[in-house]
C-alpha cells in the first residue's frame with residue numbers, strides 16, 4: 001500500500017484514467033479533473049473490468065491544492081489546463097507531465113510559478129479510451145522520470161501499483177527514444193487506420209526505417225545517444241506485438257479529434273530545422289498529419 005495522498009489527475013483519457021485507477025487501488029484519494037463530464041470511471045485490463053471510485057470533477061472551482069498533479073492531456077492541450085493549475089497547486093505541490101514528445105516540463109512551466117517542481121514523465125503503456133470514462137489497457141506499465149528528489153518521490157507515489165518506474169540520469173536520450181517510436185508508430189497507424197499489425201507489411205517496415213534514420217540524426221544533434229540499434233529494436237517490438245493495440249494518434253483520428261502531430265513529428269521537423277538537417281520523410285508525414293488532424297473519416301464534401 002502506498003501512503004495515501006491527495007492526487008489530482010488532469011485529463012481522463014487512456015493514460016489519465018489508467019493512472020487514476022492504479023493510484024486509487026493503492027489507497028490514494030484521487031480526483032479526476034475532466035473536460036467532458038461523465039459519471040463513472042471503468043477500467044478494463046487483464047484482470048477484468050472494474051469501476052474506480054475516484055472523484056470526477058469538471059469545474060476547477062470545486063478543487064483545492066493537491067500533493068501531486070498529474071497532467072495527462074494531449075500535449076497540445078497543456079495550456080488549457082491552466083485554470084486547474086491555479087486551484088490545484090499550493091505549497092508543496094509537485095506537478096508531473098505524463099505525455100509523449102520531448103518538452104513535457106517546458107509545456108507546463110509557463111503556467112506555473114517558478115518554484116513549483118515540474119517533473120517530465122515518459123510512459124510506456126498502451127491504453128485506449130473507448131467511450132467517456134471507459135478505459136481499456138492493452139499492455140505495458142512502465143514509466144521513466146529524471147533521476148533526483150522529485151523522480152524519487154514519483155517512484156514512491158506509485159509504490160504498490162503495477163508501474164515499474166526507472167529514474168534516468170540521461171532523460172534526453174529516454175525521451176528521444178520514445179519519440180523515435182512515436183514518430184513512426186503514431187503517424188503510420190493514424191494515416192493507414194491500421195493497428196500495430198500494419199508493421200508486418202514489408203513496405204511499411206522500409207518506410208519506418210527511413211523515418212527512424214532521420215529521427216536518430218536529429219536526436220543525436222539534440223544530445224540524445226541513439227543508434228540504428230534503437231530503431232531496429234523498436235521495429236522488432238512492433239513485429240512481435242500480438243495484441244490489438246494501436247496508438248493514441250490512431251484513436252484520435254478514428255474519433256475525428258485533433259492529432260498530437262505538432263509535438264511528435266512536428267518536434268522532429270522543428271529540431272531538424274534548428275540543426276540544418278534534412279528530414280524529407282518526416283516533413284511529408286507532417287504535411288499529411290496536418291491535413292488529417294481534426295477531420296472525420298467521411299472525407300471532404
Ligand SMILES: NC(=O)c1ccc[n+]([C@@H]2O[C@H](COP(=O)([O-])OP(=O)(O)OC[C@H]3O[C@@H](n4cnc5c(N)ncnc54)[C@H](OP(=O)(O)O)[C@@H]3O)[C@@H](O)[C@H]2O)c1
Nearest residue numbers: 011012013014015034035036073077080099100126127248
Ligand atoms: N493512450 C496511450 O496508449 C498512450 C501511451 C503512451 C503515451 N501516451 C501519451 O499520453 C498523453 C495522454 O494520452 P491519452 O491517450 O490518454 O489521451 P486522450 O485519451 O486523448 O486523453 C486526454 C484527455 O485530456 C482531456 N483534456 C484535454 N484538455 C483538458 C483540460 N483543459 N482539462 C481537463 N481535461 C482535459 C481530454 O478531455 P476530453 O474527454 O474532453 O477529450 C481527454 O480526456 C499523450 O501525450 C499521449 O501521446 C498515450
